[in-house]
Amino acid sequence: MKIAIIGTGNVAKNLGKALSKKHEVIFGSRNPEMAKVDINAKVTNIEDAAAQGDIIILAIPYKASDEILQKIKDKARNKVVIDVMNALDENFEWAKGFNESVAEEVAKKLENTKVVKAFNTVFAENMSKGKIGREKLTLLVAGDDEEAKRVVMDLGKEIGFIPVDVGNLKMARYLEPMALLLINLGYNKKLGTAIGIKIAGIKDEKNAI
Template sequence: MKIAIIGNGNVGSGLANILSKTQHEVGTFGRADDVAKAVTEADIVIFATPYGAAAEIADQADFTGKIVIDVSNPVTEDFSALQLGTTTSAAEAIAALVPGAFVVKAFNTIFAQHYAGDLKLDGQPLQTFVAADDETARDTVKTLAAEAGFEPVDAGPLSTARQLEPLGFLNIQFGYVHGKGTEIAPRWQFAA
């Protein structure tokens, strides 16, 4: 598959690093690059930008038939709160901006610093929670995440992003506000 990552900051560059270790073709593009061409040639497009840039990106290309992965957490500029929550999510808002695309929420609870390592904490793979309304798109992203070294967790429909984004925000709070650092990540233990 061809994967276009829109956003070349810490998260976009980090995702490019880990995904380039899979058999897939990965390219990173800034918002000023030819996003339309990148999207046209891609099977999967990752929005690795702040949530506020989503509308601008959506206007630059036709995303019909593409899997679009939203990794954002819609935090306020001062990181004190979420812009959206409980009744909707950034992922659902992005889905409305790119009708005809298969929007998936994933990778939003992982600090970018993990992408330089082996994607493990205490010897266990980092979990990424994957939510999408389209089951095929959800399965595709779960497979991609596993190939990259994550433990993918099926989080059900896209509306679950209403809980995943606050989880990402909580991770940010623990990491930065409460001084736990970026070598942390949420993990669910499931009974065998």
Template sequence: MRIGIVGVGHIGSSLARKYAAAGHEVRVANSKGADGVRAFADEVGAIAADARGAVEVADVIILSIPFPAISKLPPDLFDGVPERVPVIDTGNYYPGLRDPNIPEIDAGMTESVWVAQQIGRPVIKAFNNVLAETLADLGAPEGAPGRLAIAVAGDDAEAKRVAMGLVNVAGFDPVDAGSLEESWRQQPYTPVYCLDLDAATTRVKLAEAVKGEARPKIAHAQALMAQLDRDLTHDDLLALNRTLQGIEG
């Protein structure tokens, strides 16, 4: 499979590494053009490209960039990409923590619905409810006891099937989280957000999510991070997210 990855931060780089190692043809891009990703591409066995080069021949496209960068993508970036090619959005919106406010999302629009509107085509939401270190280091073979899960939401059954297959290749159990509109259930600080859950627990927690309850927790998360006053480890982030969900221990 030819996989185009736009954005090689913590999530995008881990996916590029995993898929290149699995034998896929991976093209990677960031905002600095092909030269800006060449060293990384050479390291992981991918092909360095600009954004157009990453998407134009892809069988599946992964957008792994901060939300403010979505609106800065070339408006015609996907014009030559066939409609059958899935676009997977891995991003999360962190107003007050990292991102400037986006009025539509602040007014209640589901995050990836906004992304789909910005790029002018449907997306699948995946890889956003696990921590970077979880994705990089805690994958396991299919069928392994306690294998962790990743939620996948979207409206196109075939595109969702492709995305769920990529989740499996990355070392995680894919869990169907419903439609793209329902992907608010896996947004930051919902009950499935970055807690290293297995598939059965993920299904339960997706169902338990209550719309509107997660957003106020962003400010609480910011306060807890400030109290720690250090670079946060994987264990720190897990503990913080458990605290925000009222989970003891």
């Protein structure tokens, strides 16, 4: 598959590293000439990357999303769009209410796309392996399109996660604050980023619930 990753930051690089093992990764950057991604992948502008990708991953800050969604709107039509964003403001405080989600906002702005919320509950450092040491992390996946969710869960499994379908896109309302909790544990409570979310009792081979 061709996977467009919009952004060239921490999340983009780690997901890119993992996904480029089996897929063609194309990064979309505001400054493709300046971007350093450390893997053998194409870096182009945002519109071009979105046009080339069969799947588009939004690895961008929430505050930049309005402008970027506008840019990729036409190119994203009918495609799977993976929203990794967490809505944090400049003080690392929550920038949204709790009866809404970034993912639902993305779906509304990108008409006729299959938006899937995933990877937002994982620290970027753990995204390239899906594991902490030898322990597999759970990849919590929400979306309204069953087939799109399956595609994303398969990608997660390839990386090393145990993917779990948590339900429709509305479930992103719970997944996004979970990320805030994880960030609080990692930084404010000083547990570091070598921690992650795991739902106990799910067998690897079962793959989904």
